[in-house]
Structure formats: C-alpha cells, structure tokens
Amino acid sequence: MQKRAAIRGPEAQAATPYQPDLFTKDEVRGFGCRFRSSDGRVRISNVVVDGPVLMVIGFVASDSRRGLYHHVRAPLGMDGGRTIMGQGYCRCESTHYHGRPCKHVLNMRNVYVRNRDRLNWLFGVPSLRTSPTIDG
C-alpha cells in the first residue's frame, strides 16, 4: 500500500482508482425502461420537463465493462434537446476526473434528438417549440 495521503495530482488518481457506479443488465431491467436504442446500448426510463430543462433519464452501456450500464441523466435544452445544460449526471470515471459532460451523457442526448417525437409521445412530454430568438 502506498502512502495515499501524501500523493497529489495524477499519481493520486492511480493510487486510488475511482470506482464507477455501474448497474447490471438485471438491475437495469428492473427500471422497466420503455425505450431502448436500436443497438440496445441506451435505455430511457423517463423524459421529464423540469423548469427550463428537459431531463432524459436512463442507462447507457459501459464501453469497457461488458453487460454493465451507467445511470445517466442528461439535462437538455428546450431547443429540441440539442443543447446539454450543464454537465449532466453520470458516475463514470470520465465525469469524476474531467467534470465535463461525458460520452454517456452525449450518447443519451444523441439518442433523444434522433428519437425525439417517439420519446415525447412515449413519456407524455408536451410538444415543445424552439424558444423564440431575441434579436433586436
């Protein structure tokens, strides 16, 4: 065991690897996600309007760990979900070490944008218009 308390910077990360929060396929199944992407890697359990944000909630398959999923919440803008509002929620290594929206949040956003009409219908999201632009 190394003296972890004394280590700073990248070495500290190597000494205490972050354990991502992962869900098994059975656990994911328990959430009854009503939508899955054609490749099965993104599963969406809900889409809710939360103030100025459209929250897309579900699971995204891990690339490095077969059969395991990240729980992901992607806060999207009312521009049809094109903009990611903030960094979203995902407890993967990338979010932990880099902070910015990780590829799982991006994957979920892309699946929402591609399947917007169907998802809005499925989860009873009222049809959203693009906000009027304020130009002069």
Ligand SMILES: [Zn+2]
């Ligand atoms: Zn992630």
